[in-house]
Amino acid sequence: MKTIRASIIGxxxxxxxxxxxxxxxxxxxxxxxxxxxxxxxxxxxxxxxxPHGVDLACVLSGKKETGTVGSKTISGxxxxxTMDHELVIETTPTNIETGGVGLVNMLAAFESGRDVVTSNKxxxxxxxxxxxxxxxxxxxxxxxxxxxGGAMPVINLACDVLAGNRxxxxxxxxxxTCNYILSRMMEEQAPYEQMLAEAQELGIAEKDPSYDxxxxxxxxxxxIVANSIFGMNASYKDxxxxxxxxxxxxxxxxxxxxxxxxxxxxxxxDGKINVxxxxxxxxxxxxVGGTLNVFSVQTDLAGPITITGRGAGSIETASAILSDxxxxxxx
Amino acid sequence: MxxxxxxxxxxxxxxxxxxxxxxxEFKGNLISVVHHHEKRTPRGKIPVHLVFEIKSDxxxxxxxxxxxxxxxxxxxxxxxxxxxxxxxxxxxxxxxDIQDTIDKIDNTGYAEVVDLNLAMxxxxxxxxxxxxxxxxxxxxxxxxxxxxxxxxxxxxxxVIEPIRVN
Numbered sequence: 001m002k003t004i005r006a007s008i009i010g011x012x013x014x015x016x017x018x019x020x021x022x023x024x025x026x027x028x029x030x031x032x033x034x035x036x037x038x039x040x041x042x043x044x045x046x047x048x049x050x051p052h053g054v055d056l057a058c059v060l061s062g063k064k065e066t067g068t069v070g071s072k073t074i075s076g077x078x079x080x081x082t083m084d085h086e087l088v089i090e091t092t093p094t095n096i097e098t099g100g101v102g103l104v105n106m107l108a109a110f111e112s113g114r115d116v117v118t119s120n121k122x123x124x125x126x127x128x129x130x131x132x133x134x135x136x137x138x139x140x141x142x143x144x145x146x147x148x149g150g151a152m153p154v155i156n157l158a159c160d161v162l163a164g165n166r167x168x169x170x171x172x173x174x175x176x177t178c179n180y181i182l183s184r185m186m187e188e189q190a191p192y193e194q195m196l197a198e199a200q201e202l203g204i205a206e207k208d209p210s211y212d213x214x215x216x217x218x219x220x221x222x223x224i225v226a227n228s229i230f231g232m233n234a235s236y237k238d239x240x241x242x243x244x245x246x247x248x249x250x251x252x253x254x255x256x257x258x259x260x261x262x263x264x265x266x267x268x269x270d271g272k273i274n275v276x277x278x279x280x281x282x283x284x285x286x287x288v289g290g291t292l293n294v295f296s297v298q299t300d301l302a303g304p305i306t307i308t309g310r311g312a313g314s315i316e317t318a319s320a321i322l323s324d325x326x327x328x329x330x331x
Numbered sequence: 332m333x334x335x336x337x338x339x340x341x342x343x344x345x346x347x348x349x350x351x352x353x354x355x356e357f358k359g360n361l362i363s364v365v366h367h368h369e370k371r372t373p374r375g376k377i378p379v380h381l382v383f384e385i386k387s388d389x390x391x392x393x394x395x396x397x398x399x400x401x402x403x404x405x406x407x408x409x410x411x412x413x414x415x416x417x418x419x420x421x422x423x424x425x426x427x428d429i430q431d432t433i434d435k436i437d438n439t440g441y442a443e444v445v446d447l448n449l450a451m452x453x454x455x456x457x458x459x460x461x462x463x464x465x466x467x468x469x470x471x472x473x474x475x476x477x478x479x480x481x482x483x484x485x486x487x488x489x490v491i492e493p494i495r496v497n
Contacts, residue, residue: 171494246489250450251419251459255491257448258417258461262491269495279419279493286494 003035004329005051005085009076009105010092011043011069014119014146014321017314018089019056021322034329039085042076043069044092049083076101080108087328089321090118096211096220096236099123103131106142110134117324119146119317125220125236128227143324144228148221149174149293151316152309156323158229158297165299167229171267174221176291176311177205177212178244178264182277183289186252186261192245204291214243215275218266222275226268229297234273242276255279261287332387332411332467333362339376339403346402350379353396359385376403384468387411412443412465414472418479420460422488424449432482442466442475 008015022029022036029036037053043063048054048070063069080088088109092102103123107130109116116135118124123131124144135142148154149172158167173179177199184195196213199205211217219239226232244264255262260279263286267274280287285306288294293311298304310316340346347366354361362382370378385393390409397404424432433444446463464479466472476492483490 242489246421246457247491248421248450248452248457248459250452251421251491254448254450254459254461255419260417260419260493262419265494267494277489277491279417279491281493281496284494284496 001030001033001035002329003037004087004325005037005039006087006089006325007040007042007076007079007083007085008038008089008091009042009080010090010102010120011041011063012091012093013314014317015041015043015089015091016060016063017316017318018091018321019060021315021318023056023060025322029326032326032330034326036325040079040083041069042074042079045073046070047072047074047076047079049074049079051083077104077108080105080114081112085114087115087117087325089325090116090120091321092120094120094122094220096122096125096216099126103127106131107134110138110140110142113138113140115141115143115328117141117143117146117321117328119144119321121147121217121220121224124227125223128224128235129233141328143328144224145324146317146320147224149295150176150309150311150313151319152293152295152307152311153320153323154225154295155228156327157305157307160327162297162299162302162305165301168298168300169267169269170225170229170295170297171265171269171286172295173263173286173288173293174218174266174295174311175212175215175264176293177209178215178218179289179293180204180291181213182244182247182252182262182264185247185249186256189249189253191249192247213245215241215264216243218264218275219273222266222268222273226273230268232268232271232273239273239275244277247277256282259283263287332390332409333382333384333413334359334390335408335410336381336383337405338379338381338397339372339374339405340379341401342371342375342377346377347379349400350381350397350402353393353400354381354383354385356396357385357389357393359383359389359393378405387467412467414466414469416464416466416472416476417493418462418464418476419491420462420483420488421491422457422483422486424458424460424488425451427486427488432479432486435482436464436475436479439471439475439478441468441471 102120265278294308296306365380
């Protein structure tokens with residue numbers, strides 16, 4: 001049995017999902033020789049620390065009742081720097097302008113020789129090269145399946161499962177909010193503003209939806225895909241981005257009459273990274289509805305491979321984080 | 332463009348090569364050759380059916396070369412547009428001179444707007460249109476869509492093009 005001491009930095013929906021999944025899968029993890037011990041959890045204001053292992057169930061219910069994690073005021077970055085542990089689970093919110101606290105945390109983790117598993121897109125979309133170089137320097141693992149496509153295996157599928165294949169191009173739907181709005185506009189023949197309001201009411205879209213609907217979220221994910229799967233050295237500014245705010249219900253009907261849906265498609269092809277609404281034949285595998293995400297790679301040996309799944313959600317994203325944790329420590 | 336041609340050859344050796352030479356000389360791309368050796372014409376000649384792709388301005392030269400070598404050209408059927416594409420436009424499509432947008436595609440000589448469906452919900456609201464474009468080849472269809480995108484940039488229209496289908 002290998003004991004892995006971990007910190008969870010960021011305790012929003014994803015961080016809580018990770019805690020829940022680690023609780024639920026504790027027996028399974030032990031059965032494959034991994035004894036996960038969470039020694040610290042921090043959110044943006046408070047923290048809980050116990051070198052012998054934090055009681056996850058207790059912290060989860062405490063967060064629900066009081067909105068805080070614990071009584072300590074130590075920051076996530078300080079935990080990473082000062083407490084002895086192997087793995088930092090970085091689940092702070094994405095900041096796409098500066099990389100935010102996530103970038104600071106990841107670099108601090110590598111400086112301290114710790115591994116990182118993250119769902120935070122910002123640092124990787126902005127400074128992929130710098131982050132990976134820092135991990136390499138310290139001999140640390142850095143895995144980030146949860147940054148792209150939520151529960152769907154995207155990076156690990158292309159890099160591990162399809163090993164030996166050359167990935168020629170890839171395209172997909174990487175934003176459930178946009179997919180929901182476009183699908184509903186078509187179903188209800190309703191304008192964009194109305195379906196955005198519905199999505200906001202259901203908690204599918206943020207109060208300020210620009211990050212999703214302007215295509216920024218999709219673009220950030222594509223940068224990570226371009227760098228990790230295609231070995232490019234791209235950053236956010238290399239992506240051409242068009243969002244969905246100008247789409248009209250009439251355009252959706254006209255497209256439908258010709259046998260097409262309109263979807264916000266992200267693609268990496270021929271060294272170019274592009275996000276734009278595209279016409280997708282209704283019978284095509286990329287034509288998925290609701291909040292689903294879908295991802296298709298063209299490979300030289302296997303041909304096209306397409307997978308679809310939930311691109312967001314607390315437990316779904318935690319699933320991707322758990323798979324990263326297992327792939328680091330199972331051997 | 333794609334040309335389908337019926338020829339009649341004399342029943343002596345070397346005629347088929349003679350019939351194919353002009354096509355290759357003008358850099359045509361042969362798609363199929365069917366040599367009906369068993370079906371003689373009443374004049375005792377052998378019918379041959381050719382299909383090839385060629386730049387349209389070379390077709391007359393090929394026909395003259397064939398006739399000069401004593402090969403009868405019985406029929407020629409051209410199919411100019413092989414590729415069909417659809418795009419959606421959103422914006423002030425009519426007020427930014429829709430005739431000009433269509434003319435610019437039609438004047439390329441390699442593509443044409445063949446169908447237009449327009450929806451104008453209310454004055455001052457953006458219109459939406461579906462446009463069908465035919466072009467002589469896949470490459471020229473992409474070129475026509477690129478041209479449309481550059482026109483759309485000037486007129487602040489959004490072009491929604493199809494995904495690549497493998």
